[in-house]
Amino acid sequence: MAFALALGKRPRLLLLDEPMADLDPLVRRELTDLLPAEADRHGSTVVISSHLVAELEGACDFLVLIDGGTVRLAGDVAELIGAHRTVSAPDEQADRLVRLPGQTTVEPRSAAGRTTALIRPRGPLPAEHDPAPPSLEELLLAHLRTADTPPLITPAARAGAHHEVTV
Numbered sequence: 001m002a003f004a005l006a007l008g009k010r011p012r013l014l015l016l017d018e019p020m021a022d023l024d025p026l027v028r029r030e031l032t033d034l035l036p037a038e039a040d041r042h043g044s045t046v047v048i049s050s051h052l053v054a055e056l057e058g059a060c061d062f063l064v065l066i067d068g069g070t071v072r073l074a075g076d077v078a079e080l081i082g083a084h085r086t087v088s089a090p091d092e093q094a095d096r097l098v099r100l101p102g103q104t105t106v107e108p109r110s111a112a113g114r115t116t117a118l119i120r121p122r123g124p125l126p127a128e129h130d131p132a133p134p135s136l137e138e139l140l141l142a143h144l145r146t147a148d149t150p151p152l153i154t155p156a157a158r159a160g161a162h163h164e165v166t167v
Helices: 002-008 025-042 077-082 091-098 136-145
Strands: 013-017 045-049 062-067 070-076 085-090 103-111 114-121
Touching: 002 025, 025 045, 062 077, 062 136, 070 077, 070 136, 077 136, 085 091, 091 103, 091 114, 103 136, 114 136
Parallel strands: 013 045
Antiparallel strands: 062 070, 085 114, 103 114
């Protein structure tokens, strides 16, 4: 009911803090689909603060990840995901994987004899490492678990960048 009232007023800006925390999974998914569609239809901007990472997938097109008062990631979701790759190799090749030239390693993880790393490559990657884009959840969790990775703030997210809002 609260969402219907808020969206019915067609606000230019809607701030939501943990909006789906108490909803069942089906209603949460329906709302995740509804919010961006309604915002687009009415020219609204919706800002969602959430600890439920899964609810953000498909619901947001711009992301700001704040951890310990520091902006860790900021920018267009597609750009942020596009700037990262997951790569994997057998554990005995883990050192080589983590130290691929021209990259920033965000987080290496080992399980079942393989090391998988989230990286920010600066060039082509060897095919034998099976590079693939991460999911939004993988990206966020890796950055939250690894505080010493340099932040990634895309040019569109920098202070002074002009963002047009159509009303």
